[in-house]
């Protein structure tokens with residue numbers, strides 16, 4: 001394999017390697033992950049300063065690779081309002097590329113951590129204090145959504161209340177800006193999650209605070225699109241506009257997201273369960289029995305299951321989507337609006353399931369913005385088998401220290 005130059009200078013323009021100029025890539029429809037270029041700073045190609053987005057490219061570029069912009073331009077969105085959604089997505093992706101650079105940067109170790117009092121006595125106190133990465137990510141996303149001019153309201157896991165952005169914005173965006181951030185110092189994968197709804201025009205007459213809240217409390221059934229971006233050895237975008245789930249991998253040399261897994265189908269059954277099983281003694285009998293059974297290969301699938309748990313929801317879900325099995329958190333910890341709904345939408349669009357152990361996630365009407373619940377996502381046959389044990393929701397939730 002040909003070796004490629006690597007640049008770690010985030011602000012300097014980097015010579016652009018197009019995929020066309022790389023003969024070892026040009027005959028394949030999909031980009032092998034091992035062949036991705038790890039150039040840090042993409043060449044500027046669009047109106048977004050510093051990071052290139054190949055917006056407005058129509059049709060396939062002829063090299064066999066399909067970028068997200070081309071996918072959307074070729075009808076991949078397929079919905080009414082596709083142009084607006086396209087614009088919104090370009091801004092969301094720009095935000096995620098900035099976050100990807102941030103979480104990989106050697107210069108972020110002085111950013112504060114949640115719960116820590118930072119900056120006191122240094123340079124005049126709180127005003128100059130470095131901010132935690134999840135707060136910075138939240139600000140990056142908010143600013144991109146404002147710039148898109150396509151969003152009425154953003155509700156974020158990081159904010160107490162939703163932010164009203166623009167009266168005529170066609171969309172409502174719910175987001176967890178940086179999930180898994182508690183692991184970030186160890187370079188464990190993190191992710192951003194999005195859900196996109198239409199603005200409920202019938203609420204336009206209400207006071208801003210009220211319509212912001214009600215627009216954000218739409219049930220998952222009404223999602224127009226959802227996505228997550230996984231920041232790992234590769235930066236992966238997984239998205240659905242309501243007709244299949246597709247993943248794209250960031251080509252760091254051009255800033256394009258290249259279609260790598262079109263129309264993913266989650267295996268009907270996997271052989272992996274993913275859970276924090278240090279909590280075993282706080283689980284109800286049904287969940288213990290289920291895990292004991294599949295561990296021993298005594299379930300409906302007569303093979304012993306393996307355990308995988310990263311403790312980073314996007315990463316655990318991404319693996320589950322590709323390999324099958326169940327990613328779960330049985331205590332009421334994960335949020336319905338920001339995490340469970342978007343990921344359940346992506347799971348269902350790939351032929352999988354999302355449940356709280358009793359109810360289909362997308363059918364639950366949220367009553368509170370930060371509502372938490374047990375979450376089980378994965379292969380349909382594994383989820384059905386788990387639910388047959390009845391008692392799988394952890395009721396004891398003592399507030400674990402790590």
Ligand SMILES: O=P(O)(O)OC[C@H]1O[C@](O)(COP(=O)(O)O)[C@@H](O)[C@@H]1O
Nearest residue numbers: 179180181276311312313329333402
């Ligand atoms: O402590 P548990 O129950 O294993 O929960 C871990 C889960 O919490 C998360 O870290 C999210 O928690 P936060 O929303 O508090 O950041 C997920 O990424 C992970 O899957």
